Amino acid sequence: xxxxxxELEHDATNAYQSLSETTEHDDPRWAFxxxxxxxxxxxxxxxxxxxxxxxxxxxxxxxxxxxxDDALIYSQRLAEWVADAxxxxxxxxxxxxxxxxLGQARVLLSxxxxxxxxxxxxxxxLRVEHEFRNVALTEQSDDLDFARxxxxxxxxxxxxxxxxxxxxxxxxxxxxAVAGKGVKELTYHRDYxxxxxxxLGDGTAESHRRMQAALDWAWPYVEELFxxxxxxxxxxxxxxxxDPADTREEFDAVLxxxxxxxxxxxxxxxPTGTIGGRSGRxxxxxxxxxxxxxxxxxxxxxxxxxxx
Amino acid sequence: xxxxxxxxxxxxxxxxxxxxxxxxxxxxxxxxDDLGVVRSVEETADGVVVTITPTYxxxxxxxxxxxxxxxGLTAAGYARVEVRTVFAPAWxxxxxxxxxxxxxxxxGIAPPGRAPVRAAGPIPLSLGAPSTQVRCxxxxxxxxxxxxxxxxxxxxxxxxxxxxxxxxxxxKEI
Numbered sequence: 001x002x003x004x005x006x007e008l009e010h011d012a013t014n015a016y017q018s019l020s021e022t023t024e025h026d027d028p029r030w031a032f033x034x035x036x037x038x039x040x041x042x043x044x045x046x047x048x049x050x051x052x053x054x055x056x057x058x059x060x061x062x063x064x065x066x067x068x069d070d071a072l073i074y075s076q077r078l079a080e081w082v083a084d085a086x087x088x089x090x091x092x093x094x095x096x097x098x099x100x101x102l103g104q105a106r107v108l109l110s111x112x113x114x115x116x117x118x119x120x121x122x123x124x125x126l127r128v129e130h131e132f133r134n135v136a137l138t139e140q141s142d143d144l145d146f147a148r149x150x151x152x153x154x155x156x157x158x159x160x161x162x163x164x165x166x167x168x169x170x171x172x173x174x175x176x177a178v179a180g181k182g183v184k185e186l187t188y189h190r191d192y193x194x195x196x197x198x199x200l201g202d203g204t205a206e207s208h209r210r211m212q213a214a215l216d217w218a219w220p221y222v223e224e225l226f227x228x229x230x231x232x233x234x235x236x237x238x239x240x241x242x243d244p245a246d247t248r249e250e251f252d253a254v255l256x257x258x259x260x261x262x263x264x265x266x267x268x269x270x271p272t273g274t275i276g277g278r279s280g281r282x283x284x285x286x287x288x289x290x291x292x293x294x295x296x297x298x299x300x301x302x303x304x305x306x307x308x
Numbered sequence: 309x310x311x312x313x314x315x316x317x318x319x320x321x322x323x324x325x326x327x328x329x330x331x332x333x334x335x336x337x338x339x340x341d342d343l344g345v346v347r348s349v350e351e352t353a354d355g356v357v358v359t360i361t362p363t364y365x366x367x368x369x370x371x372x373x374x375x376x377x378x379x380g381l382t383a384a385g386y387a388r389v390e391v392r393t394v395f396a397p398a399w400x401x402x403x404x405x406x407x408x409x410x411x412x413x414x415x416g417i418a419p420p421g422r423a424p425v426r427a428a429g430p431i432p433l434s435l436g437a438p439s440t441q442v443r444c445x446x447x448x449x450x451x452x453x454x455x456x457x458x459x460x461x462x463x464x465x466x467x468x469x470x471x472x473x474x475x476x477x478x479x480k481e482i
Contacts, residue, residue, distance in 0.1 A: 089456035089466065096458035103366025107395065165431060177396035181365045183431070184398060184482045191434050192457055198435060250430050261435060 047110045052171040055238045059231040060172060061115035062133065063241055065123070066229070066281055067163075067175070068108030069134035072124060073289070074156060075101040076296050077138065084144050093192060094149065100185040104178050111174045125300035129290050130283040136272060137221035139280075139289040147200055147207075147214035153193040155218055158254045159225045161186040162247035171239035194258050201262025208263065215259070216267045223271030225251075229281040323356045324349040326384045333372040334461045337415040340373060344403025347394060355388025356381055361399045364462040364482075401463075401481050417464065418445045418452075418478040442478050444469035454478070 051057045078098035085091030109123040118126075137156060142148035164186060167179035200211040226248045228236075235241035259266050278284040299306075327349050328341040340346050340360065347359040358377050362370040374391040381389045401420035404412075409419035421442075444452050449471035456466040457480070464477040 089458075092460065092466075093456060093458035096462055099366035099368075099462060100364055101366070103362070103364060107365070161431060173396070177398075178365070180396055180398040181362075185365060187431055188457065188480075188482075194433055194435055254433055257433060258435070 047107075047114050047174060049173050051115070052238060052240055055171075055235065055240055057115050059234050060240060061112045062229075062231045063235055064108045064112035064115070064175070066133045066232075067178070068105045068112060068123070069132050070138050070156075070160070071101040072105035072109065073132065073134040073292065074138035074152075075099075075105060076292055077140070077142065078149075080141075080144065081149065086146055090146070097153070097189050097192070100182075100189070104182050104185075107174065107178050111172075121300065125297045129285055129293060132285065132289065132293075133281050133283060134285075134289075135221070135224050135280040136286050137218065137225065139285060139292055140218075140221065141288055141291075145210075145214060147210040148217055150193055150196045150200065151211070151214035151218045153189060154197050154255070154258065155222060155225075157186050157190040157193055158251050159244075159247060161190055162250045163242060163244065166242040166246070169239075170241070175240065190254075197258050197264070198262045201259075201264040211262065212264050215264060216269060219267035219269050220272045224279050227274075227279065227281070232281075322384070323351055323358075323381060323386060326380050326386075327358055327377055330373065330376045330380050333369050333376070335412070335415075335417070337411045338404075338408050340377075342405050342408030342411060344405065344408070345373070345399060355390065356386045357390045357392065359392045359394055361394050363399050365395075367462045369461075399482075401479060404479075412479060413445045416445050416476055418442050418467065418476060420479045420481045423481045442467060444472060444474070445476055446474050447472035452476075 051060055075098040078094050078101070081091060081094040083091070085094060105124075106120050110120040113119040113121075113123045116123075137152060140152070142152060161183065164179040164182040167175055168183065170176040170179065197211065200207040202208070203211075226245045228243055228245050232241045232243065236243050256266070272279075272286075275284050327346055328339055330340050332338045332340060332343050335343075343363070345360045345363065347361055348357075350357045350359075358381070360370070360373060360377070370393060374393070377391050378389045400423045402423045404420065412419045439454075441450070442452050442454075443450055447469060449469050452467045452469045454465055454467045455475075459466045459477050463479055463482075465480045466475060467478050468475045
């Protein structure tokens with residue numbers, strides 16, 4: 001609370017002070033977004049809201065990491081498109097989508113940080129590869145192939161919208177609040193991806209070929225989206241989580257509708273496997289995640305606790 | 309809009325007025341009141357507690373709004389200021405005031421229509437062309453076309469008017 005209390009010495013002779021309405025940032029790491037957890041409430045419930053009855057805090061933290069890491073890691077991949085998209089409008093679109101997902105990640109990782117002793121920054125910047133719980137789809141590089149970017153967004157947004165729509169009634173108030181905002185955002189993301197899938201799939205012979213290749217590229221990572229982890233299984237009973245397997249029918253129906261209208265073919269490819277039954281949710285990742293984290297965490301690790 | 313009342317606190321109209329005058333950093337023609345992001349302003353024995361809500365989850369403007377509210381209240385003589393950010397219930401463009409809609413149009417930004425009300429069950433996919441029923445804020449032509457669903461800020465889309473040929477922003481409905 002104290003860090004939000006702020007005393008300003010008003011100096012009318014200081015021309016620089018009056019230049020800006022934002023007289024000063026009292027949060028020392030404002031650009032990192034620290035201080036969010038304390039100032040961030042959710043109506044009556046806050047980041048610090050009690051863990052719902054009968055729920056193991058470690059399970060809840062792991063679930064917030066799953067939902068938060070999917071958004072964070074994918075947001076980082078989308079941000080790679082900035083200054084590299086085929087047209088300015090598409091760059092702005094992909095950056096906007098990345099920003100929405102980053103916003104969702106910040107709340108979820110603040111919650112996880114609170115439960116585990118830390119904050120959103122320690123969650124994002126100080127965990128190592130095997131501590132991340134995102135699905136493999138989110139960590140892959142699309143190698144700045146626009147069709148791949150669209151194929152992955154089509155798959156991811158359809159899946160996450162189905163998940164968040166079911167999480168509107170989550171017994172955890174933080175997850176429910178993220179779902180409330182996220183559903184509105186993801187509806188736009190999915191519509192955007194679907195329109196581009198149609199335009200490319202039902203476009204020229206070349207755009208059709210590349211859109212089909214992109215769908216084939218992303219499809220091996222689809223199966224993992226519907227695997228239920230142990231933590232999720234326990235949290236379903238407590239009304240906190242939803243079973244990702246339950247979103248399969250809706251996902252298949254939406255994808256079938258888009259794929260057919262886009263004159264594409266649903267890929268027949270083998271899904272990526274698990275290692276000893278473990279995959280992203282258990283911290284087992286493809287080699288692509290390490291490269292992403294090295295870049296994403298480099299500034300925070302090189303300058304621990306830096307302020308500006 | 310809920311105007312105060314949190315935890316039975318006493319509402320200070322003075323502090324409320326100060327907060328109401330703070331402008332949106334990305335759309336400075338709008339005050340935070342016009343935008344509908346101020347949930348409550350509560351004055352307690354310890355100071356002022358302001359509760360605001362972000363428009364989009366990742367909207368960076370929220371940090372600047374928080375600082376501007378603090379600065380404004382501090383300058384008005386309130387020594388202890390706390391700004392809380394709440395996410396639930398989620399902000400809707402329906403909360404933008406009539407004055408706010410008029411100011412948007414005057415600034416060349418087409419104001420949002422009514423936010424869609426969704427039936428229960430899965431959210432339907434919309435594959436068709438985006439709605440053409442957005443009036444051009446410059447020449448008033450009734451029908452315009454969207455060329456990018458995502459604009460320079462999180463809350464706007466880019467459109468163009470076939471009559472006057474001008475591009476413009478449209479605040480999209482959520």
